[in-house]
Amino acid sequence: MDDTFNQLSTEVKELNAVVVFFMPNPAHDRVTMGGVPSGTDISIYNAHGQRMPQVLSAGMMDVSTWPNGVYHLRARTGSMVSTARLVVDH
Helix, strand or coil, X not given: CCCHHHCCXXXXXXXXXXXXXXXXXXXXXXXXXXXXXXXXXXXXXXXXCCECCCCEXXXXXXXXXXXXXXXXXXXXXXXXXEEEEEEECC
């Protein structure tokens, strides 16, 4: 009888997740983004899937010209991908 299915794996893989957050959320004019390691590729999309222009300066981002709505951030560091949600409400 083949014991292939009777073997138990005890391998443990460590995951290093990137946890990105915005403050304040909802945002009015400026937002601080935290938890973003250097070298992270950041993309922010509106509800229509359009990529939003972003200028990050000292961890702050100006959203004063963005329409009210929900925006989705995707942060990629190496093979790890993290997502976050930002609400803009002027």
